[in-house]
Amino acid sequence: MNPFIDNHQPSLGEIERYAWSLLENGSRSPKEAFYTGTFGTVTESGISLRTVVLRGASPEERITICYSDERAGKVEEIRHRDAVSWLFWDEGTKVQLRLNGRATVHSGDSLTAEHWDRTTPGNRRSYLALPAPGSVQPVATSGLPEGLDSRQPTEEEGAAGRENFAVIVTKVDRLEWLWLGKGGHRRAGFRYEGNACTGASWLVP
Template sequence: MSGVSEQPFLDDLALSLEEAWRLLVSGSKDRKSPLHTPSVATVQNNGSPSQRIMVLREAAREDRILRFNTDVRASKVVDIGDGGPVSILGYHPEAKVQLRLSGLGRIEHNSSAGDAAWNEATLYGKRCYLADPAPGSPVRAPTSGLDPAVEGRKPEGFEVAPARENFAILLIEIDKIEWLYLAHTGHRRALFTWNMDNSKWDGQWLVP
């Protein structure tokens, strides 16, 4: 027998939430997962939205935290400030699940968590933060922003060490998850909101 009921989580709010976090955690670890590179949106000072694709580095369900690496000079850092709203959108075609998440973001630069993330990063990853001038700066000709001495090759550790000053992490404390399962036999949609008073997720079915 075919149909959405073949997936137990599709008719169970708790299992749907489990599936959402399972996909996020997997996405943070698996480079081939579509959820490894979701769209992350912030709000600029003029009120307009700003989106970009980012690499999901960590998903910690117990803390409701998603972590991304960023350049401290990037515009999103200004958007978020001391704590600004952030929205994340990802779609996993094989799982047939779309996730829309939102919460408050914060930037950590010189912190133990920032140091740990820096130490985790590859030499190629660290090289990105050597860009000069800062990301988003207008230039007269196309450029990577990298010094030709390190462009096009794997750098040495001492060469990327100065980039630590530009490296930061974006931590987003998730307080809302909208889960959508797409199927020709019938979609499923649910909304999960973090209940601060009871320290738990409140779930509700929605019409897809």
């Protein structure tokens, strides 16, 4: 629920909790606006942005989670430089969230196993391309094994994706909330160190 509704003047604490609840909701349902976000990494020559599905958000740990093929460009970029950012916009609530943090790529560990167990056969197809994502091909192709363009992988076929599956965890150190209100916009910024919120301020939009 928008904390500014009915002329209520919310505290910074309420705004911060609201922002994280939008992220948590987004990570739980494809029907929510923040189910997808724009995820930014730093490359050798600049910045790279792409849409990803938000797979987890924890206000307690100050983390957000997305999945990737381990061979994808973003993984290499994070391993080279861990500074990342996330951008979300919800037309319904008129809220924009900007997150900055440091990312860690997990593969082949217990966290990866826990998240792999949550994936559906349909999700697993995303990790089954035979050539690496982004590799140049002579024809337009999904890169999937024969037949998998038009059907879901079997349990056995899907299992092959596990070695390409990576979980990217962002430890958020800055969160910025912007609300486009009819009676004037509002903006607030929050800083985190570890799990603690160490700074909160209203900002001019």
